[in-house]
Amino acid sequence: MGTGKRGLIAAAVTVVCAVTVLAAPGTAFADPGPTPPPAATPSPAATAPDKDLEAVRDKLDKLYRAAAVATDEYNAAEEEARRQSAELAELARKIAEGQEELNRLKNRAGAAARAQYRTGGLPDEAKLVLSDDPRQFLDGTGRVLQGQRATKGLIAETNRAQQDLKTYAADASARWKGLEANRKAKEAAQKEIEKQIAAAEKLESELEREERERLERLEREAAQRAQTAWLGSGVLKGAAGEASGQGGKAVEFATAQVGKPYQWGAEGPGAYDCSGLTSQAWASAGLAIPRTSQQQWKQLRHVDVGDMRPGDLIIYFPDASHVGMYVGDGKVVHAPRPGRAITVAGAGSMPILGVVRPDAT
Structure with missing residues (x-):
């Protein structure tokens, strides 16, 4: 119990019960009758003035308010962590798809290289120059142009897939760092919540049952006064x-x-x-x-x-x-x-x- 309450207890038990009687010799005294029971010592709760309980109430309000602020911080970190986790899952899906696309493009490039090897390793342009058939020459010209466009397209797709993968990987790294930061924020907020609630519960546990009842009554009265004043202002x-x-x-x-x-x-x-x-x-x-x-x-x-x-x-x-x-x-x-x-x-x-x-x- 705090120093303030011990002071109240000391003040409450200052009762003098001894009576000294000085009588002259030979003086007669009447029978005083049964000794009255000693006066009951008031409990600490009964002697604690409301102003002290109001101070306790104010301190409790501040502790629970601090816990509420920390709870909002915890909830915000949790909400952000959920969002970042969902984004990470989506990035992981994109990375997997991007890797599959890159593998497909590499397979296409490999197939083209193998086909060229099977035809003697001559590029289409060289075979075109060596052709003696004019029709074959013209047909070959179209194939060369198509092949050039396809090769350029393949290279562009491959570069784009590689760049997408780099972007997704960088985004995933940033999201992971954010997720870790929010995890630490949640832990810090949780510790603050638990600290403030523990302090409030300790303060309440130090009160006697009668004091807790009076404290609740003071809370209700304060709330009622505030509500009455609010309604009385005509706001509604x-x-x-x-x-x-x-x-x-x-x-x-x-x-x-x-x-x-x-x-x-x-x-x-x-x-x-x-x-x-x-x-x-x-x-x-x-x-x-x-x-x-x-x-x-x-x-x-x-x-x-x-x-x-x-x-x-x-x-x-x-x-x-x-x-x-x-x-x-x-x-x-x-x-x-x-x-x-x-x-x-x-x-x-x-x-x-x-x-x-x-x-x-």
């Missing part, structure tokens, strides 16, 4: 947009996941992180969107908060590290953080960066 006044066909399907999918756990990097079906939930919800509606909340913010069309309709995505915090799906009536479905389940919450319970619409035309 007059907003009554209906979900599109795809948006309705996305909302149906997302709300069906309520109660499933948050898990960083997860895209279902048993668990999700915040952007895993929103991207899979829209995938179920037939529309592929970026995997991470930051890319969703960058790539999807922005709309005004007052023009939101169910299915739109609300991006939270200045670094776009969290996302939820608007479901109407001022509420959002989202995967909050490690240790929490997918839930429906007030859309204004967190700082809103903006709103994006996946199916904007």
